[in-house]
Amino acid sequence: MTTEILRLDEVTVKFGGLVAVNQVSFHMNKGEILALIGPNGAGKTTLFNLLTGIYTPTSGAVLYKQQVVNKLKPYKRVEMGIARTFQNIRLIKNLTVLENVLVAHQGCNSESVWSSIFLSKKTKENRQAVVNECMEVLKIVGLESKIDEFAGNLPYGEQRLLEIARAMATKCQLLLLDEPAAGMNSQEKKQLVDVIRSLSQKYNIEILLIEHDIRMVMSIADRIVVLDHGKKITEGIGSEVQNNPEVIKAYLGEDI
Amino acid sequence: MKRIKIWAIPAAILLLMLPFVVQMFDNADFLLRIAVMIGIYIILTLSLNIIVGYAGQFALGHAAFYGIGAYTAALLMVNYDVSFWLALPAAAIVTGFFGFLLGTPVMRLKGDYLGIVTLGFGEIVRLIFVNWIDLTNGPMGIPGIPAPSLGSYTLGSNMDFYYLVLVVTVISVLIIRRIVQSGFGLNLLTVREDEIAAESIGIRPMKYKLLAFTIGALFAGVAGALFAVTAMFVSPDSFQYVESVNILAMVVLGGTASIPGSILGATILTVAPEALRFISDYRLILLGLIIVLMMVYKPSGFWGESKRKRNFFGMTGR
Numbered sequence: 001m002t003t004e005i006l007r008l009d010e011v012t013v014k015f016g017g018l019v020a021v022n023q024v025s026f027h028m029n030k031g032e033i034l035a036l037i038g039p040n041g042a043g044k045t046t047l048f049n050l051l052t053g054i055y056t057p058t059s060g061a062v063l064y065k066q067q068v069v070n071k072l073k074p075y076k077r078v079e080m081g082i083a084r085t086f087q088n089i090r091l092i093k094n095l096t097v098l099e100n101v102l103v104a105h106q107g108c109n110s111e112s113v114w115s116s117i118f119l120s121k122k123t124k125e126n127r128q129a130v131v132n133e134c135m136e137v138l139k140i141v142g143l144e145s146k147i148d149e150f151a152g153n154l155p156y157g158e159q160r161l162l163e164i165a166r167a168m169a170t171k172c173q174l175l176l177l178d179e180p181a182a183g184m185n186s187q188e189k190k191q192l193v194d195v196i197r198s199l200s201q202k203y204n205i206e207i208l209l210i211e212h213d214i215r216m217v218m219s220i221a222d223r224i225v226v227l228d229h230g231k232k233i234t235e236g237i238g239s240e241v242q243n244n245p246e247v248i249k250a251y252l253g254e255d256i
Numbered sequence: 257m258k259r260i261k262i263w264a265i266p267a268a269i270l271l272l273m274l275p276f277v278v279q280m281f282d283n284a285d286f287l288l289r290i291a292v293m294i295g296i297y298i299i300l301t302l303s304l305n306i307i308v309g310y311a312g313q314f315a316l317g318h319a320a321f322y323g324i325g326a327y328t329a330a331l332l333m334v335n336y337d338v339s340f341w342l343a344l345p346a347a348a349i350v351t352g353f354f355g356f357l358l359g360t361p362v363m364r365l366k367g368d369y370l371g372i373v374t375l376g377f378g379e380i381v382r383l384i385f386v387n388w389i390d391l392t393n394g395p396m397g398i399p400g401i402p403a404p405s406l407g408s409y410t411l412g413s414n415m416d417f418y419y420l421v422l423v424v425t426v427i428s429v430l431i432i433r434r435i436v437q438s439g440f441g442l443n444l445l446t447v448r449e450d451e452i453a454a455e456s457i458g459i460r461p462m463k464y465k466l467l468a469f470t471i472g473a474l475f476a477g478v479a480g481a482l483f484a485v486t487a488m489f490v491s492p493d494s495f496q497y498v499e500s501v502n503i504l505a506m507v508v509l510g511g512t513a514s515i516p517g518s519i520l521g522a523t524i525l526t527v528a529p530e531a532l533r534f535i536s537d538y539r540l541i542l543l544g545l546i547i548v549l550m551m552v553y554k555p556s557g558f559w560g561e562s563k564r565k566r567n568f569f570g571m572t573g574r
Binding site: 078095106118 | 431437439440443445458460467569
């Protein structure tokens with residue numbers, strides 16, 4: 001039996017009269033890479049914000065590790081192991097590459113003001129351990145040689161990778177990637193696919209990604225969930241979804 | 257890894273010798289008094305820089321915390337004969353507590369709104385100093401604050417005050433430096449830049465903003481206690497709205513989120529009005545003009561954040 005990590009149960013999100021997500025249900029298994037696709041305005045990002053706690057569902061339930069997390073604040077969910085990247089990159093531009101990853105690390109956040117003031121040997125060792133772990137994540141995304149640069153000075157593709165590294169530094173179990181390949185060239189996309197694969201294998205985490213590049217989705221996703229107008233129209237493995245008439249209709253429109 | 261910077265030793269010698277150099281001038285006491293005020297303003301500027309520079313909270317009522325610290329120390333020393341060495345930490349803690357109290361509701365506000373509320377807080381505190389005559393002696397102020405004593409020696413002269421302020425300022429600068437060059441400092445910068453991103457990586461913006469506000473208030477309390485004991489007199493006039501603006505100008509002129517910047521800003525803006533005394537009536541106009549020009553041509557201040565040490569958190573093993 002596969003273990004279930006995340007389950008959405010008939011989740012609905014309404015903004016006034018607009019139904020952004022309409023009774024969507026799906027689940028994610030341990031170690032799975034799940035892709036969420038759909039035309040613009042299908043409710044993919046709303047669903048992401050729901051999972052990270054920026055929105056709460058109007059009805060239905062979000063279960064993470066068999067716990068209802070409907071109303072947990074974002075930082076609480078990070079503690080539980082859910083981390084994300086953003087569609088429009090939200091790095092701290094005037095922190096360095098390394099610092100951007102450091103701030104996401106629990107060991108950096110939990111240092112008390114007293115121990116910062118006295119800066120004992122133990123505190124220094126703790127800091128060293130935190131830095132080492134962050135360097136490890138940076139090595140996976142291939143940014144270890146750029147740690148002294150300000151995040152804002154990185155090229156676009158590397159900023160995306162840095163955001164993934166930052167999310168990983170929270171020691172997440174479920175990684176949500178919101179259009180990680182947007183604006184990347186084919187070379188960068190290839191690198192990104194390798195990074196996502198190696199993260200999935202090395203840490204055995206679950207990855208949920210929103211992506212428009214169908215070829216990329218087909219190559220890395222174990223399963224695909226298709227949304228349109230807030231509803232789930234189908235889910236399944238790559239070829240099933242690709243040939244589903246409903247999906248073709250959603251993307252290309254109907255025959256005249 | 258202990259490397260003392262080359263300039264640190266001559267700077268230390270200069271600071272220690274300064275009172276003796278100053279004795280050569282006729283107005284030695286006046287010059288020492290300015291030096292004392294520079295020290296006090298350095299602490300004030302750094303404490304406000306934690307709130308404005310690092311946490312990015314536009315607070316306009318810093319004189320209130322300065323005043324609370326000064327009055328706490330003054331009242332404890334005059335009414336209860338508490339020694340200065342106890343009154344100083346007590347003033348810091350009381351002021352820090354007020355910072356926490358004000359911060360709890362106010363940290364939910366942003367930008368201009370926060371500015372207005374803290375401005376109001378500053379005025380309320382000043383009006384309490386003026387009107388609660390039983391406690392604060394009203395506009396007359398509290399005179400006769402006793403000089404601190406060290407063993408059997410009483411620190412009574414301006415030279416003694418200079419060394420007292422020098423020691424407390426240096427310790428404060430070192431503590432604040434440790435506080436901001438830490439995970440806490442990085443988190444503050446993250447919260448300042450992007451609260452949504454901060455939350456997405458497990459940082460609670462409220463907690464860090466509140467902590468910054470409390471620590472900022474606490475050090476303002478230290479500065480207040482130093483002021484009370486070196487001036488030997490406190491009155492509401494010293495803690496008016498212009499004082500808050502003055503401290504804010506020091507932060508901005510020196511450079512936000514920068515410790516050398518705060519030291520520079522405090523020094524320049526304390527010395528400049530005195531140095532410009534010869535043009536009497538026009539000095540404030542000239543000072544205002546300098547600040548405006550500075551902001552137009554160098555908005556990051558004399559020593560802004562761009563000069564900060566990168567990756568201060570730990571060694572990267574290269």
